[in-house]
Amino acid sequence: MSPEVTAFFDPATFTISYVVKDPEGSSCAIVDSVLDFDYSSGRTDTRSADAVIKFVQDNNLNVEWLLESHVHADHLSAAPYIQERVGGKIGIGDRITVVQDTFGKVFNEGTEFQRDGSQFDKLFVEGDSFMIGQMRGDVLHTPGHTPACLTYVIGDAAFVGDTLFMPDFGTARCDFPGGSAETLYNSIQKILALPDETRIFVGHDYKAPGRDVYAWETTVGEQKAKNIHVGEGKDEGEFIKMRTERDATLAMPKLIIPSLQVNMRAGQMPEPDEHGDVFLKVPVNKL
Numbered sequence: 001m002s003p004e005v006t007a008f009f010d011p012a013t014f015t016i017s018y019v020v021k022d023p024e025g026s027s028c029a030i031v032d033s034v035l036d037f038d039y040s041s042g043r044t045d046t047r048s049a050d051a052v053i054k055f056v057q058d059n060n061l062n063v064e065w066l067l068e069s070h071v072h073a074d075h076l077s078a079a080p081y082i083q084e085r086v087g088g089k090i091g092i093g094d095r096i097t098v099v100q101d102t103f104g105k106v107f108n109e110g111t112e113f114q115r116d117g118s119q120f121d122k123l124f125v126e127g128d129s130f131m132i133g134q135m136r137g138d139v140l141h142t143p144g145h146t147p148a149c150l151t152y153v154i155g156d157a158a159f160v161g162d163t164l165f166m167p168d169f170g171t172a173r174c175d176f177p178g179g180s181a182e183t184l185y186n187s188i189q190k191i192l193a194l195p196d197e198t199r200i201f202v203g204h205d206y207k208a209p210g211r212d213v214y215a216w217e218t219t220v221g222e223q224k225a226k227n228i229h230v231g232e233g234k235d236e237g238e239f240i241k242m243r244t245e246r247d248a249t250l251a252m253p254k255l256i257i258p259s260l261q262v263n264m265r266a267g268q269m270p271e272p273d274e275h276g277d278v279f280l281k282v283p284v285n286k287l
Helices: 047-059 077-085 096-106 181-192 222-226 236-247 256-263
Strands: 006-008 015-021 029-030 036-038 043-045 062-067 087-095 122-124 128-132 136-142 150-154 158-160 197-201 217-219
Touching: 006 047, 006 197, 015 047, 015 158, 029 047, 029 128, 029 150, 036 047, 047 077, 062 077, 062 128, 077 087, 096 256, 136 181, 150 181, 181 222, 181 236, 197 222, 217 222
Parallel strands: 029 062, 062 087, 087 122, 158 197
Antiparallel strands: 006 015, 015 029, 036 043, 128 136, 136 150, 150 158, 197 217
C-alpha cells in the first residue's frame, strides 16, 4: 500500500512532522510532532501542533499512533498535547530505557524518574508490526544516532527520523552519548536494503549548499546512488572516519537541554513543584 503523507515543516527547528494516512480509510499516524519552545523566555507554544490537529480534524481523521523516531535533541515533542485532543498511542523504540538511564544521570533526575519506558504507550522492537487502519507498518531498529532510533516502514514509505537526511546533506551525527558511527553505518545498510522505489521521509532538512528550497522526500534508490556520506558504495571505514571527524566540529543543538528532559518523558514536562511551577535543569560541563 502507498500511504497518503502530509508534511508539516517547522522552520525554527528544521523538523518535518508527518501525518501518514491509510489510503483506504480515515486512520492515520502522526510522526515526530513538534512543541514550539522559546529558549530565551522558557515559554512553550502549540502553533505547530495545532496545525497538525487542525488538519486531522478538518479531514475527519482517526489518529491511531503518535510515533517517535527517537528521543530528539533539537525539538520538544508535542505527542501528549496532541494525544489529549485527538487520541492515539505514543510509541518509541524499547531502547528508550538506555537513553533514560544515560540522561537520567546527566540531569540528576533521582529515583522518582522512571527509567523503564513506562511514560510511553508502546515500546517497539525490531520486527514488530502495527496497523494504521488496514495499512501495516513494520519496525526497523536503526541505532547509531541514538540507541533508540527506529525507522517506521509503512507501506511503500519509510520514516527514518535523523538516521538519513536528503542525499545532498548526508547522515546523522553520532557523538551524543550512546551514539556510534559504526552502528549507524550498519543501520543505514538495513534501510538501503529496502526496495529502491521505497519513499524515504527524513526528519530534518537544512538545505544543503547550493539548494534553495527545503526538501524531505527521496527514495532508497536515490540514497544509494547520491547520498554524499554513504552513497556509491562507500565502505564502513571511510564512513566512520568521515563521521568521526565531522562530528568533532559540530556544536550542540540549541535546544538539546530542554529537548532531552522532555522527550525522554514522552513529551511531558518534569513534575511541577509544590507551587505548580515546572523547572528544567541545566547540567554544567556534562554535554
